[in-house]
Amino acid sequence: MPPLTLGLMTLPIAAGLAGTALPAFGNGGAGIEKLLAWPGLPKSVALSIGTGLVSTLLALALTLLILAAFAGTPAFARIRRGLAPLLSVPHAAAALGLAFLIAPSGWIARLLSPELTGWQVPPDLLILNDPLGLSLTLGLVAKELPFLLLMALAALPQIDADRRLTTAATLGYGRIAAFTFTLLPDLYRQLRLPTYAVLAYGMTTVDMALILGPTLPPTLSAQITLWMGEANLTMRDTAAAGAVLQLVLAVLAISLWRVMEIFTKRALIAIAFTAPRLALIDRPAAFIARLAALLITGTLAFGLAGLSLWSVAGLWQFPDAWPEEITLRTWATAGPSLRETSATTLIIATGATLAALALALACLQAEASLHLTPTKRALVLLYLPLLVPQIAFLPGLQMLALPLGLDGTVAAVMAIHLVFVLPYVFLSLSGPFRAWDGRIATAAATLGASEARIFWRLRLPMLTGPVLTAAAVGMAVSIGQYLPTLMIGGGRVETLTTEAVALSSGGNRRLIGAYAVLQLLLPALAFSAALALPLWLWRDRRLMRGLG
Amino acid sequence: MTLDQGLILDGLTITLGDRRLVALSLAIRGGEVATIMGASGSGKSTALAAITGTLPPEFRRTGRILLNSKDISDRPTRLRGVGLMFQDPVLFPHLSVGGNLAFALPAHVTGRSARRLRIDAALASAGLEGLADRDPATLSGGQKARVALLRTLLAEPKALLLDEPFSRLDADLRAQIRRFTFDRAKAAGISTLLVTHDVEDARAAGGPVLSPLGETLPL
Structure with a gap:
C-alpha cells in the first residue's frame, strides 16, 4: 500500500x-500506583481475559462447526442468508436487543409470565450485567459469529474446498472429519487475523460491556472509559495506566492463542495419522450447528424486534407479552x-x-x-x-x-x-x-x-x-x-x-x-x-x- | 509501398529464465496475414504480448518491433497503434454495443452525430444494423465476434494481432468469421499477425506460417 x-x-x-x-x-x-491500588483490578482483568477468550473460542468453534456440517449444502445457503444481515447490526444495537430480551423484565420473562413462572413483577435476578460476564459473552458470540463466518466464506473457494471434501468423502470420511483434516489448516491460516481481531475486540469492547457486562467491577476497558469520563481529570493517569495494561493483556491473550494454535495443529496431525472417519458424529454435529445458528439468528432477530416494539409501545406493563397500545408518541416527542x-x-x-x-x-x-x-x-x-x-x-x-x-x-x-x-x-x-x-x-x-x-x-x-x-x-x-x-x-x-x-x-x-x-x-x-x-x-x- | 512499411519483428527474442520462448524475424506488409502456429504453451501468445506491450516483467525481450518504420518496442500499449483480438470477444459488459464501438472511435471524430454516424455505418457494414443500443450479452456468438472486430478496427490500428480468435466458435461459424476478419483486415490494408494451433486457420490466412522460434512450417 x-x-x-x-x-x-x-x-x-x-x-x-x-x-x-x-x-x-x-x-x-502515580497512575500505575493508583491503578494497582484499585481493589477491583484483579476481577476486572480476569473478566476482560475471560469474556474475550471464551467468546472468541465459542464464536470460532461454532463458525467452524457450521461450516463443517453444512458447507456446500442447500441448508448452508439458508444459514448464510440468515446470518449475513446480522453483520451490519452495530454492536451496541445488538447488545441492547439482547438486553431487552433476557433482562428479568425482558421479553422472554414476559412471554413465560405469569403462566409458567408465576412472576407478577420482574424477578430480582441478575441476568443482565451478571458478575461472570455471561450475557456479555453471549452478546459477543452472537455478534462475532456472523463476521467470522463471512470471512471464512470468502476463503473457502480459494482453497478448493468442494473437491477436497469430495475426495475425503470417497475415502470414507464423514463430513466433520473431512473438513477438519483436509480444510481446517488452510482455512484457519486465512481466518487467523480476523480471529485475532475478534479476540482483541472481545477483550476490550466498551459499548457492549457497558450494556451487558458486569458493573462492580466492570471489565477493565469499561472502567478505563469511566475514569476518562470523570469531570475532574485526576483519574486520567490511572486511565492511561489501565490502557497500557489492557494493551499488554491483549498481546498476552493473542500470544496465548498462538500457542493454542500450535498445540491444536500438532494434535490434529497426530490424530489424522490414525485416520478416524468419524462418520457417526456427523448427525449430532449438524444438529448442534443448526441449533447454534438458529439460536443466534433468533436471539438477535427477537432482540431487535423487541427494540423496535418498545419504540412504538404505549403502556406496556409486566408481565404483558405485548404493549397495550401501539403509538408513535416516542418518535414524535423525540x-x-x-x-x-x-x-x-x-x-x-x-x-x-x-x-x-x-x-x-x-x-x-x-x-x-x-x-x-x-x-x-x-x-x-x-x-x-x-x-x-x-x-x-x-x-x-x-x-x-x-x-x-x-x-x-x-x-x-x-x-x-x-x-x-x-x-x-x-x-x-x-x-x-x-x-x-x-x-x-x-x-x-x-x-x-x-x-x-x-x-x-x-x-x-x-x-x-x-x-x-x-x-x-x-x-x-x-x-x-x-x-x-x-x-x-x-x-x-x-x-x-x-x-x-x-x-x-x-x-x-x-x-x-x-x-x-x-x-x-x-x-x-x-x-x-x-x-x-x-x-x-x-x-x-x-x-x-x-x-x- | 516500400519494404519497411508494415509490421517488422527485427530479431525479436523472448526468454523466461533460461528458456527461450520466441525468436522471430518477420516482415508483414500491409494487407498481409502472417501466422504463428504452435501447441499451447509454446510461446505464441507471449510473442503477441511483446508486440502489444503487455509482457509481464519476468519475461526478457531483446530485438526490435517496428511499425511503419517506427520503433514501438518500448512505447506504452495505447500509443502503439496495434489492435488485438482475444479468444473471447471481451466486449465491455456495462456498455451498449454502440457504447463499445464509441469507446474505440478516435477522438478526432468529433461531434455526437458524426460519431453516431460512424458507428451506425460500421454496424451496417457488418450486417448488424440497428444493434447499437443492444446489450452485448444478448447478441449471438457470431454477432459478438463481429462487434469485437469492428471495435478493434474503429480505433484505426496500423497492425492487427489475432490471438486464436476463432477457436471458441462453432465449426460453421468459424469459417464465416475467419473470412470476415481477413477480408476486413486486408481491405483496411493493415499488417495482420495470427496466432493459432489450427492448420485450417493458417491455410485460410494465406501468408507465411512460422513456429514461435522462427522455423517455417509446411502446411
Whole structure:
C-alpha cells in the first residue's frame, strides 16, 4: 500500500499509544500506583481475559462447526442468508436487543409470565450485567459469529474446498472429519487475523460491556472509559495506566492463542495419522450447528424486534407479552433530537466512507498499474486498527488532541472513524477489484485508451456493485463506532450509537428503542441501496447482473 | 509501398529464465496475414504480448518491433497503434454495443452525430444494423465476434494481432468469421499477425506460417 495510506492508518495508532504511555509512566508512576491500588483490578482483568477468550473460542468453534456440517449444502445457503444481515447490526444495537430480551423484565420473562413462572413483577435476578460476564459473552458470540463466518466464506473457494471434501468423502470420511483434516489448516491460516481481531475486540469492547457486562467491577476497558469520563481529570493517569495494561493483556491473550494454535495443529496431525472417519458424529454435529445458528439468528432477530416494539409501545406493563397500545408518541416527542443525531451520524459516516473509498481505490489502482503483489506484512498493517485495542490508543489520542483543540469537532470524529472504516472498506473491495478481468484493460489499451480512461470508464463502472457494497460496509462500521466517537468527540459530538449507549443506563426503554432502531435502519438502508442500485443501473445489462 | 512499411519483428527474442520462448524475424506488409502456429504453451501468445506491450516483467525481450518504420518496442500499449483480438470477444459488459464501438472511435471524430454516424455505418457494414443500443450479452456468438472486430478496427490500428480468435466458435461459424476478419483486415490494408494451433486457420490466412522460434512450417 502506498505510504500515505499506511501512514494514515498507523500514525494515529502510534501517536495514540505514545500519548497513552506518557501519562501512564509519567509523574513518578502515580497512575500505575493508583491503578494497582484499585481493589477491583484483579476481577476486572480476569473478566476482560475471560469474556474475550471464551467468546472468541465459542464464536470460532461454532463458525467452524457450521461450516463443517453444512458447507456446500442447500441448508448452508439458508444459514448464510440468515446470518449475513446480522453483520451490519452495530454492536451496541445488538447488545441492547439482547438486553431487552433476557433482562428479568425482558421479553422472554414476559412471554413465560405469569403462566409458567408465576412472576407478577420482574424477578430480582441478575441476568443482565451478571458478575461472570455471561450475557456479555453471549452478546459477543452472537455478534462475532456472523463476521467470522463471512470471512471464512470468502476463503473457502480459494482453497478448493468442494473437491477436497469430495475426495475425503470417497475415502470414507464423514463430513466433520473431512473438513477438519483436509480444510481446517488452510482455512484457519486465512481466518487467523480476523480471529485475532475478534479476540482483541472481545477483550476490550466498551459499548457492549457497558450494556451487558458486569458493573462492580466492570471489565477493565469499561472502567478505563469511566475514569476518562470523570469531570475532574485526576483519574486520567490511572486511565492511561489501565490502557497500557489492557494493551499488554491483549498481546498476552493473542500470544496465548498462538500457542493454542500450535498445540491444536500438532494434535490434529497426530490424530489424522490414525485416520478416524468419524462418520457417526456427523448427525449430532449438524444438529448442534443448526441449533447454534438458529439460536443466534433468533436471539438477535427477537432482540431487535423487541427494540423496535418498545419504540412504538404505549403502556406496556409486566408481565404483558405485548404493549397495550401501539403509538408513535416516542418518535414524535423525540423527533427533533432523533433527526439531529441521525444527521450527525450520517454526515460522519458519509465523510469517512467517501474518504476510505477514495484511498482504497487509489491504493488498489496503484497496486494494479505498478504490478505490485500484496504482501503479508501489508495485510497485517491493514488489520492493525482492528488488532490494537481501541481503548489502548484512543485515550492517548484524546489527550494529544485536547491541547491542540482538535477534539470535539465533527471533522475530528470523521477522521478517527476513517482509521477504522478504511480496513473494512479495503477488505471488502480488494477481492472484486483484483478479480476484475485484466483482458478488459488490455483490450482498451490496444484501442488507445489511457490508464485514467480505463479506470474511470471501464474498471470503476464495472465495479459499481462491489464499490457500493464496500460503501455500505463503511457506513455500517462508522455508524457502529462508540469509543472513537466518545473519546475524540469529547462528548460534544453525539451519534446514534453514543446516544443509545448513554441512554442504556437509564430506564427509558422507548427512547432507547427509537435510537437503536435508527442505528439498525441506517446501515440496513445502505445495504439495501447497495443491492438495489446495481440491479436498477444494469437492468439492461445481463452480464453485469451476473446472468449469462 | 516500400519494404519497411508494415509490421517488422527485427530479431525479436523472448526468454523466461533460461528458456527461450520466441525468436522471430518477420516482415508483414500491409494487407498481409502472417501466422504463428504452435501447441499451447509454446510461446505464441507471449510473442503477441511483446508486440502489444503487455509482457509481464519476468519475461526478457531483446530485438526490435517496428511499425511503419517506427520503433514501438518500448512505447506504452495505447500509443502503439496495434489492435488485438482475444479468444473471447471481451466486449465491455456495462456498455451498449454502440457504447463499445464509441469507446474505440478516435477522438478526432468529433461531434455526437458524426460519431453516431460512424458507428451506425460500421454496424451496417457488418450486417448488424440497428444493434447499437443492444446489450452485448444478448447478441449471438457470431454477432459478438463481429462487434469485437469492428471495435478493434474503429480505433484505426496500423497492425492487427489475432490471438486464436476463432477457436471458441462453432465449426460453421468459424469459417464465416475467419473470412470476415481477413477480408476486413486486408481491405483496411493493415499488417495482420495470427496466432493459432489450427492448420485450417493458417491455410485460410494465406501468408507465411512460422513456429514461435522462427522455423517455417509446411502446411
